[in-house]
Amino acid sequence: xxxxxxxxxxxxxxxxxxxxxxxxxxxxxxxxxxxxxxxxxxxxxxxxxxxxxxxxxxxxxxxxxxxxxxxxxxxxxxxxxxxxxxxxxxxxxxxxxxxxxxxxxxxxxxxxxxxxxxxxxxxxxxxxxxxxxxxxxxxxxxxxxxxxxxxxxxxxxxxxxxxxxxxxxxxxxxxxxxxxxxxxxxxxxxxxxxxxxxxxxxxxxxxxxxxxxxxxxxxxxxxxxxxxxxxxxxxxxxxxxxxxxxxxxxxxxxxxxxxxxxxxxxxxxxxxxxxxxxxxxxxxxxxxxxxxxxxxxxxxxx
Amino acid sequence: xxxxxxxxxxxxxxxxxxxxxxxxxxxxxxxxxxxxxxxxxxxxxxxxxxxxxxxxxxxxxxxxxxxxxxxxxxxxxxxxxxxxxxxxxxxxxxxxxxxxxxxxxxxxxxxxxxxxxxxxxxxxxxxxxxxxxxxxxxxxxxxxxxxxxxxxxxxxxxxxxxxxxxxxxxxxxxxxxxxxxxxxxxxxxxxxxxxxxxxxxx
Numbered sequence: 001x002x003x004x005x006x007x008x009x010x011x012x013x014x015x016x017x018x019x020x021x022x023x024x025x026x027x028x029x030x031x032x033x034x035x036x037x038x039x040x041x042x043x044x045x046x047x048x049x050x051x052x053x054x055x056x057x058x059x060x061x062x063x064x065x066x067x068x069x070x071x072x073x074x075x076x077x078x079x080x081x082x083x084x085x086x087x088x089x090x091x092x093x094x095x096x097x098x099x100x101x102x103x104x105x106x107x108x109x110x111x112x113x114x115x116x117x118x119x120x121x122x123x124x125x126x127x128x129x130x131x132x133x134x135x136x137x138x139x140x141x142x143x144x145x146x147x148x149x150x151x152x153x154x155x156x157x158x159x160x161x162x163x164x165x166x167x168x169x170x171x172x173x174x175x176x177x178x179x180x181x182x183x184x185x186x187x188x189x190x191x192x193x194x195x196x197x198x199x200x201x202x203x204x205x206x207x208x209x210x211x212x213x214x215x216x217x218x219x220x221x222x223x224x225x226x227x228x229x230x231x232x233x234x235x236x237x238x239x240x241x242x243x244x245x246x247x248x249x250x251x252x253x254x255x256x257x258x259x260x261x262x263x264x265x266x267x268x269x270x271x272x273x274x275x276x277x278x279x280x281x282x283x284x285x286x287x288x289x290x291x292x293x294x295x296x297x298x299x300x301x302x
Numbered sequence: 303x304x305x306x307x308x309x310x311x312x313x314x315x316x317x318x319x320x321x322x323x324x325x326x327x328x329x330x331x332x333x334x335x336x337x338x339x340x341x342x343x344x345x346x347x348x349x350x351x352x353x354x355x356x357x358x359x360x361x362x363x364x365x366x367x368x369x370x371x372x373x374x375x376x377x378x379x380x381x382x383x384x385x386x387x388x389x390x391x392x393x394x395x396x397x398x399x400x401x402x403x404x405x406x407x408x409x410x411x412x413x414x415x416x417x418x419x420x421x422x423x424x425x426x427x428x429x430x431x432x433x434x435x436x437x438x439x440x441x442x443x444x445x446x447x448x449x450x451x452x453x454x455x456x457x458x459x460x461x462x463x464x465x466x467x468x469x470x471x472x473x474x475x476x477x478x479x480x481x482x483x484x485x486x487x488x489x490x491x492x493x494x495x496x497x498x499x500x501x502x503x504x
Contacts (some may be wrong), residue, residue: 240476271346
């Protein structure tokens, strides 16, 4: 199932091979599947001017409210998070429920590089060279049962390690959810690295969801639990404010956030005089994902 | 106690207001320097906008504290009230300029935001309240307006409430900081409410 999606970015954007094999992934024996071939041959419809953000930008400007609401709080405080050992509990409507050790997951998965645009609901965006595996592969490993319709996710909740959870900014633990077809889509990955290095804690170590056509908060970090279910799961921001944050949360420039416009965004890294750029439908992945929502009114199903 | 406060008030009287102006304006070049050199992080526009807005709110709160400090603590800072008000106006104006020019920058979207986004509308209303106050912050206007000047400058109360609501309304999730500002603002305003008259026993 791996390599189902080919990066359409240009060769020059691709990280050198040596740089994007990270230590843990080499130890995990996942070398064979690194999708370099796909990346280097797939230079077709590269959006002009899309260049990856620097490692510093990606790792210093984060929303991870468990560590504080400031953009620099995660980089300051996430160090305290223990990520080794790490297990992901997969339960609900699966054939093989259980606690899966992170190492075992990595051994079974194929790590690819995916250069994705990341659009925050706060109207800023970055381009991130993720390393990770398709969520579909993980779900298939656990064996999705026929009645399952949704996938629910949960972030670790460690009051001793997460200063932000002392405040009721959200109803902790952070939870998210996808429809099963969204979860099985080739674009949907679990990221374990950035720029070929193990993903840093402020970015959601050791593994986090990345759904590039949805607002960033859907891409839940530091996942400890995945549940297959037949009912639409609750999601944190929707619980906090249903009018502002829907279950789908697809990037959509024609549907504004009630408090700000979603028509444009600021690409991080342009400095003090950078101009806003237009936001694209489904964050530029319309061709890949529009079919998932055929027949739905995306101004209502936000 | 009273004697200590007399000495403090004596020292305060000797402090020229231009010192306060200079000290309170120092953050402007400093923030611009930081914004240019990465000191405000990888998204300096929002960072600068938020810093300027917060300083403005702090100055407004400081201005609001002057009367209660005199009434309840005997500390007389009245000579700095105009300067704090004008400084707040300068920071609100800079905050607005950063939002207009650097943040949004698209004229059609600016107007749409002012009309459609309640927290922006409220922020703009707060700014507009401050304009006549800044314009009449001179001795000539005080003389000219007479008792009307005091009435006009009660608009400060509305401006600072609007500023507090603007902050509460713009954050995501349940966040403590803007609520603390709001509580302090309301507390300082409550201290101004006329005391309930005690029934006099004849």
